[in-house]
Amino acid sequence: MPKTSGFKGNKQDLPQKPCVVCGRAMSWRKSWAKNWDQVLYCSDRCRADKPKSANASPAQVTPTPGKKATA
Numbered sequence: 001m002p003k004t005s006g007f008k009g010n011k012q013d014l015p016q017k018p019c020v021v022c023g024r025a026m027s028w029r030k031s032w033a034k035n036w037d038q039v040l041y042c043s044d045r046c047r048a049d050k051p052k053s054a055n056a057s058p059a060q061v062t063p064t065p066g067k068k069a070t071a
Contacts, residue, residue, distance in 0.1 A: 021046040 014028040019042035026042045041047040 019043075019046050021049050021051075 011027060015036070016025045016027050017039075018024065019026055020040045022042065024042050026039065028036060032039050041050065
């Protein structure tokens with residue numbers, strides 16, 4: 001008798017989350033089953049382009065030294 005799982009071949013029902021760097025949607029993969037919560041990047045290229053510090057996000061903008069900030 002075949003082993004039954006929740007997956008019926010419909011990839012639309014798999015969980016998705018955005019890549020931290022590019023924002024592209026990543027679909028769950030069987031190889032990520034044990035560490036899905038730690039998966040942050042969609043590809044090796046995005047992993048290489050990750051933000052330098054853990055606190056910095058791509059949306060943060062640092063002011064240029066010597067320039068007056070305008071609000």
